[in-house]
Amino acid sequence: MASSFGQTVRVSVFGQSHSAAIGVCVDGRPAGEAVDQGPLACVIAPPPTGGRPWATPRREQDAPEVLCGLNPQGRTCGAPLAMEIRNTNTRPQDYDNLRTHPRPGHADYTASVRYGGEQDPTGGGHFSGRLTAPLCAAGGVCLQVLERRGIRVGAHLSRLAQVDDARFDPVSVSAEDLAAPGAKDFPVIDDEAGRLMRERIDRARGEADSVGGVIECAAIGMPAGVGAPMFDGLENWLARALFGIPAVKGVEFGAGFAASDLRGSQDNDPFVIEGGAVRCATNNAGGINGGISNGMPLVVRVAIKPTSSIGVPQRTVDLARGVQDELVVRGRHDPCIAPRAVPVVEAVVGCVLLDALMSNPATLPEALS
Numbered sequence: 001m002a003s004s005f006g007q008t009v010r011v012s013v014f015g016q017s018h019s020a021a022i023g024v025c026v027d028g029r030p031a032g033e034a035v036d037q038g039p040l041a042c043v044i045a046p047p048p049t050g051g052r053p054w055a056t057p058r059r060e061q062d063a064p065e066v067l068c069g070l071n072p073q074g075r076t077c078g079a080p081l082a083m084e085i086r087n088t089n090t091r092p093q094d095y096d097n098l099r100t101h102p103r104p105g106h107a108d109y110t111a112s113v114r115y116g117g118e119q120d121p122t123g124g125g126h127f128s129g130r131l132t133a134p135l136c137a138a139g140g141v142c143l144q145v146l147e148r149r150g151i152r153v154g155a156h157l158s159r160l161a162q163v164d165d166a167r168f169d170p171v172s173v174s175a176e177d178l179a180a181p182g183a184k185d186f187p188v189i190d191d192e193a194g195r196l197m198r199e200r201i202d203r204a205r206g207e208a209d210s211v212g213g214v215i216e217c218a219a220i221g222m223p224a225g226v227g228a229p230m231f232d233g234l235e236n237w238l239a240r241a242l243f244g245i246p247a248v249k250g251v252e253f254g255a256g257f258a259a260s261d262l263r264g265s266q267d268n269d270p271f272v273i274e275g276g277a278v279r280c281a282t283n284n285a286g287g288i289n290g291g292i293s294n295g296m297p298l299v300v301r302v303a304i305k306p307t308s309s310i311g312v313p314q315r316t317v318d319l320a321r322g323v324q325d326e327l328v329v330r331g332r333h334d335p336c337i338a339p340r341a342v343p344v345v346e347a348v349v350g351c352v353l354l355d356a357l358m359s360n361p362a363t364l365p366e367a368l369s
């Protein structure tokens with residue numbers, strides 16, 4: 001299974017939804033970096049649900065245990081950093097029938113074909129959204145390294161069930177703007193949009209159905225000149241890693257697909273000198289030209305499909321008997337994945353940006369303190 005990404009900062013995720021533990025190994029970070037483990041747990045485990053309609057009732061002890069890679073002073077020692085999260089709250093009986101009755105929209109059928117029926121189907125096995133918890137731990141470490149160098153990453157739900165949030169200002173988004181949605185109970189810029197989104201999630205839950213959404217993520221402080229043309233560009237690396245988040249079905253940069261409706265005179269970002277530095281007056285490129293950062297905020301949006309495990313009866317097949325059948329999915333599933341995926345997108349972007357900087361160390365800014 002290809003569960004690793006990164007060229008210099010290499011992130012490898014392991015485990016299954018219901019195995020003893022899940023975890024991650026991160027290789028290639030700079031040595032001597034302090035790691036505050038508090039924010040790692042915080043990124044993974046938002047506060048208890050307390051009636052939040054968008055969160056799954058399954059709770060776990062999501063704080064990662066650092067197994068190795070830190071010195072006694074709590075700084076990275078240069079060796080691979082491994083973190084583990086124990087799985088304790090599992091109900092494998094909810095998934096008994098999925099080996100023979102694949103869930104439409106999930107990976108049960110394709111995994112069964114690919115791995116000859118040897119895959120672990122409980123809770124989605126290695127395809128479970130739970131595998132994003134170690135991703136968040138890895139990203140939490142990388143984000144701390146970036147933050148120390150003035151690079152900030154933040155995300156919010158820009159659309160959910162056809163309700164739009166405001167967008168980050170692609171030219172002048174600030175560190176405060178990036179941090180604000182993640183500090184809220186529901187990660188949006190406009191709280192009224194957030195209220196409508198939650199209503200839609202609630203409605204979907206009431207109808208045993210699910211909804212999808214779009215996450216917008218931006219990074220500021222990235223120096224110009226990071227990346228490469230053609231197949232190793234920043235867009236390529238980000239897209240590859242972001243598509244590794246389960247349920248991601250689309251990735252766009254800057255104006256993205258909407259750029260195809262513009263004229264060149266509208267889409268081009270004019271160059272200007274500001275405070276002695278080259279900037280762009282607009283940012284339709286999302287901070288990347290030719291695969292290389294141009295010093296403007298990096299802006300990427302990620303489309304998350306509706307949760308495939310729904311309580312509505314669906315058509316499937318009985319693989320054992322080779323006949324058409326019906327499936328009602330049991331188990332604990334979010335009626336919407338997108339809110340929980342917001343910190344995951346931040347984490348993955350953090351890993352990729354640190355990887356891009358470490359792959360050309362001349363571009364890595366000095367630590368600020």
Ligand SMILES: Cc1cc2nc3c(=O)[nH]c(=O)nc-3n(C[C@H](O)[C@H](O)[C@H](O)COP(=O)(O)O)c2cc1C
Binds near residue numbers: 056107124128130246
């Ligand atoms: C944070 C997160 C939580 C998820 N939770 C669920 C879930 O509860 N039920 C479900 O069917 N899919 C869930 N998923 C999505 C599935 O893991 C994903 O749809 C599946 O692996 C198939 O992959 P694909 O959608 O990328 O094709 C979740 C994804 C993420 C990122």
